[in-house]
Amino acid sequence: MPDIARDDDVIEIAHPPRFEMGERVISRSVVRNDGTYNGRDIGEVLVHKGEVGFVRSIGTFLQQFYIYAVEFTDSGHRVGMRAKELCTLDHLPEEVLAQLGERAAQLDSLR
Template sequence: MAVDHKQIVDANTFLHDSVTANRSGRDEEVAKFGIGQKVQLLEDIKNDGTYPHAPIGAIMVQKGAIGYIKSIGEFLQVIRVYEVHFLDVNALIEVVGCREHELLAMEDYRDEVQEELEFMKKHREKYYSK
């Protein structure tokens, strides 16, 4: 049987891991939340082994906790991760990475930088049109 070296993976092979899946089937192309937006946690965040000061499986932040988006990043360039600062005093940690399906927006996002740029543009037009 001849081996086709051009085909590395069988096209019919089902990939089970979210890293090789297209954005793991959960993220939109555009970020759902913005920096500074208030969000609520929809499920418990448990230690998956990446936090060294608690046993694996320990609840880090409980479902229902309220927090604010600090930054938006990507893991392996395919999985969007939101750095969220939670204000829950009972949480094991304050800042944790969350996926979109773990969060619910508690307010509409306002792009304050864009609002400021629009204000400045209108001000300049008014000032220079005289």
């Protein structure tokens, strides 16, 4: 069996952060409160898949991962997320923008 590195085995902070401060991002998954978000019940949905936000700060966790504090405009929640849970809206490849067509213009209006 080949030795394949898992996501959690990679030391992300050995490389520059994937996202920049102020960058528009979209959530790739639903995020529920794991107990670290004050004022909300454990298990309550904080971020919906496809929700748009902005990177407000970049920190690290366990001297291994970047944690992006993302402020989601619709819900008003500021949530710490890993890069694998996010996708950029500001630096999409040209071929993706072409596939999006008119939706790309709608994304620009969110700036």
